[in-house]
Amino acid sequence: MYVELKHINKHFGNFKASDDVTVGIEKGKLIGLLGPSGSGKTTILRMIAGLEHPDSGEIIIDGKVINDVPASKRGIGFVFQSYALFRYMTVFDNIAFGLKIAKKPANEIKERVHELLELVGLSGLEKRYPSELSGGQRQRVAFARALAPNPQLLLLDEPFAAIDAKVRQELRSWLKGMIQKLGVTSIFVTHDQDEAIEVADEIIITNRGRIEQVGTPYEIYSNPKTAFTASFFGQPSIFKDYTKFRNFESIENIDNAVVRPEFVKVTKKTEVQKYSKSAEEGIVEEVNFRGFGIELRIRVNGVVLTARRSFDEPKVEVGEKVDVFLYQLFVTEGNEARLLKNQSLREPVVVI
Amino acid sequence: MSTVTQSSLHRDTKGSKIVRYSLIGLSLLFVFLMLILPLITVITEAFKQGFAVYSKAVADDYTIKAILLTLEASFFAVAINTVFGLCAAWSLTKFKFKGKKILATLIDLPVTVSPIIAGLIFLLTFGRQSPIFSLLQDADIKIVFAVPGIVLATIFVTFPFISRELIPVLESQGTDEEEAAALMGAKGFTIFRRITFPHIKWAFLYGVVLCAARAMGEFGAVSVISGHLRGKTNTLPLHVEILFNEFQYVPAFAVASILVMLAILILVARSVIEHKGRKK
Ligand SMILES: Nc1ncnc2c1ncn2[C@@H]1O[C@H](COP(=O)(O)OP(=O)(O)OP(=O)(O)O)[C@@H](O)[C@H]1O
Ligand SMILES: [Mg+2]
Numbered sequence: 232m233y234v235e236l237k238h239i240n241k242h243f244g245n246f247k248a249s250d251d252v253t254v255g256i257e258k259g260k261l262i263g264l265l266g267p268s269g270s271g272k273t274t275i276l277r278m279i280a281g282l283e284h285p286d287s288g289e290i291i292i293d294g295k296v297i298n299d300v301p302a303s304k305r306g307i308g309f310v311f312q313s314y315a316l317f318r319y320m321t322v323f324d325n326i327a328f329g330l331k332i333a334k335k336p337a338n339e340i341k342e343r344v345h346e347l348l349e350l351v352g353l354s355g356l357e358k359r360y361p362s363e364l365s366g367g368q369r370q371r372v373a374f375a376r377a378l379a380p381n382p383q384l385l386l387l388d389e390p391f392a393a394i395d396a397k398v399r400q401e402l403r404s405w406l407k408g409m410i411q412k413l414g415v416t417s418i419f420v421t422h423d424q425d426e427a428i429e430v431a432d433e434i435i436i437t438n439r440g441r442i443e444q445v446g447t448p449y450e451i452y453s454n455p456k457t458a459f460t461a462s463f464f465g466q467p468s469i470f471k472d473y474t475k476f477r478n479f480e481s482i483e484n485i486d487n488a489v490v491r492p493e494f495v496k497v498t499k500k501t502e503v504q505k506y507s508k509s510a511e512e513g514i515v516e517e518v519n520f521r522g523f524g525i526e527l528r529i530r531v532n533g534v535v536l537t538a539r540r541s542f543d544e545p546k547v548e549v550g551e552k553v554d555v556f557l558y559q560l561f562v563t564e565g566n567e568a569r570l571l572k573n574q575s576l577r578e579p580v581v582v583i
Numbered sequence: 584m585s586t587v588t589q590s591s592l593h594r595d596t597k598g599s600k601i602v603r604y605s606l607i608g609l610s611l612l613f614v615f616l617m618l619i620l621p622l623i624t625v626i627t628e629a630f631k632q633g634f635a636v637y638s639k640a641v642a643d644d645y646t647i648k649a650i651l652l653t654l655e656a657s658f659f660a661v662a663i664n665t666v667f668g669l670c671a672a673w674s675l676t677k678f679k680f681k682g683k684k685i686l687a688t689l690i691d692l693p694v695t696v697s698p699i700i701a702g703l704i705f706l707l708t709f710g711r712q713s714p715i716f717s718l719l720q721d722a723d724i725k726i727v728f729a730v731p732g733i734v735l736a737t738i739f740v741t742f743p744f745i746s747r748e749l750i751p752v753l754e755s756q757g758t759d760e761e762e763a764a765a766l767m768g769a770k771g772f773t774i775f776r777r778i779t780f781p782h783i784k785w786a787f788l789y790g791v792v793l794c795a796a797r798a799m800g801e802f803g804a805v806s807v808i809s810g811h812l813r814g815k816t817n818t819l820p821l822h823v824e825i826l827f828n829e830f831q832y833v834p835a836f837a838v839a840s841i842l843v844m845l846a847i848l849i850l851v852a853r854s855v856i857e858h859k860g861r862k863k
Contacts, residue, residue: 282762303768315759319781328777329767380767 233258233416234384239288241274248274250440261410262418263431271440272420276386281305308377310387314369316361322372323357329380347375367398387419391426403430424464436460458563465491468536475532476557478509478574489561495538496556497527499545509575510554515547531555625843628836640834648814649822656818657798660737664794668745676753690743701739702807705732728810733818736804741797748790752783785860792856796849
């Protein structure tokens with residue numbers, strides 16, 4: 232493990248911002264720190280950088296405990312959420328700042344800055360001031376500035392938050408490509424699940440100062456270990472009593488059932504239903520157009536589920552009676568989550 | 584739609600022509616009566632008996648001493664308050680600590696306390712009645728009715744000016760840029776010089792100018808603690824008062840005109856600084 236946090240606790244006054252945080256990060260990986268607002272993501276990043284100090288616990292980088300190493304000596308690149316570009320310096324001076332502090336020779340600085348400007352695609356803008364750049368350009372300058380002294384670890388706090396949706400999409404893939412090319416171990420904070428899934432090699436889920444789960448986007452998405460993770464992704468429908476749905480193993484003391492839209496199969500009465508025996512009848516309450524298709528809200532067994540249908544399937548009307556089949560659901564007990572599959576999926580399908 | 588609401592808003596808030604002209608006229612009249620007329624009076628009274636009498640009054644030994652003392656007190660007040668103002672503004676905006684609110688409130692005390700009271704406080708603290716008076720006397724330090732007292736009083740009266748200008752600017756800047764610089768290995772003073780100072784430069788100069796202006800004109804606090812010893816503890820404003828009380832009107836106005844000119848000089852400096860600051 233290149234970066235390790237061991238039993239980190241951090242209070243702000245009485246508020247516990249980090250609660251026994253223990254996690255390890257491999258060298259060269261691009262890690263997404265994902266969680267709701269106020270869950271302690273920035274706090275973790277700032278402690279790694281040395282801008283905050285944990286009350287207890289160890290921070291280890293490259294095998295060395297660095298709790299007592301000041302921020303200026305850790306050699307970490309940091310991209311602030313607000314970019315924090317030096318507004319009274321040109322783009323060139325911004326990027327050159329760290330190199331000048333390190334007393335590198337002037338020609339070397341010049342060469343490195345131009346190399347970075349080229350890398351981030353901002354050649355020719357070196358004489359501009361930050362106020363004369365667009366949001367996306369500022370973000371690139373902040374990125375170049377953090378990379379200039381060749382850090383072994385790059386931390387990015389919500390690098391895309393201040394950028395509008397379209398440019399954000401571009402910058403995401405740009406940043407991912409760039410970090411892969413450079414091979415620098417990176418941690419980026421986000422509260423956008425799509426962003427984390429799309430960009431990160433591995434995701435760390437935070438909630439209320441604790442780490443909920445660590446894993447690849449696929450693992451976390453398809454196999455949530457905690458109640459929080461299970462209900463964090465997608466647009467889950469959450470309800471108490473799942474036993475009204477037939478063909479699910481019944482377990483004692485379950486708190487909640489979590490159903491994601493992709494777990495729900497909706498068929499019109501006129502369509503062929505593969506699992507007609509175990510489907511339930513529901514009533515369509517809402518039909519909403521979405522970019523990817525149609526989103527439905529369906530009342531079935533007293534609960535409202537969100538489901539999707541694609542454009543090429545026959546239209547469904549509000550008030551229509553439809554068949555609803557659940558492939559699977561997550562059940563939660565305390566903060567544990569487990570997956571239950573519809574048992575009729577295991578029965579041999581009788582083809583007539 | 585937005586143009587409609589904007590123009591009606593314009594009419595509602597800015598009022599009709601009559602309202603506009605009468606408000607502007609009233610303000611101008613007020614400024615003329617309260618500021619311009621007295622200034623003109625000071626200058627004309629000063630030159631009433633010709634330039635020779637004027638220059639004699641200005642070149643008078645006591646006047647020169649008073650000018651020098653005023654400049655000296657102002658210099659110390661500005662120098663010390665610069666250091667204090669920077670420290671206070673810095674700690675109030677960049678650190679969290681116990682008693683922060685109290686410090687912020689106390690800084691403004693000199694603005695709310697009457698200068699006479701400020702003078703009295705120093706008189707009571709360092710004067711004959713005070714328990715530390717004998718200590719000071721043993722060490723041969725004179726504060727009350729001496730130059731150090733005047734400097735102290737001037738510092739007291741002017742000490743919020745610089746920090747008050749700096750605090751809003753430092754607050755709006757936040758600490759991100761400084762943290763970014765620190766992460767790249769910059770030390771405290773480099774961070775201040777390269778990151779923070781360019782940001783607060785104009786507000787800082789503005790504070791210095793205000794502080795200097797107030798220091799030169801200070802009367803109340805200084806009056807209590809100075810003892811009015813001509814040629815020793817007389818600042819310009821005190822000198823004007825003495826001359827006036829002795830019915831030496833022309834010299835009194837002549838000396839006052841020096842203060843007026845200093846004030847105008849400072850006003851010019853102020854608007855230059857404001858102008859430059861805004862351009863940034
Ligand atoms: N300097 C501070 N003083 C007091 N409380 C703080 C401080 N910094 C953070 N907190 C609190 O700690 C909690 C976690 O904050 P943190 O900034 O780490 O959240 P986050 O996960 O980054 O949230 P967001 O997505 O909104 O940026 C929040 O409730 C916040 O109010
Ligand atoms: Mg944050």
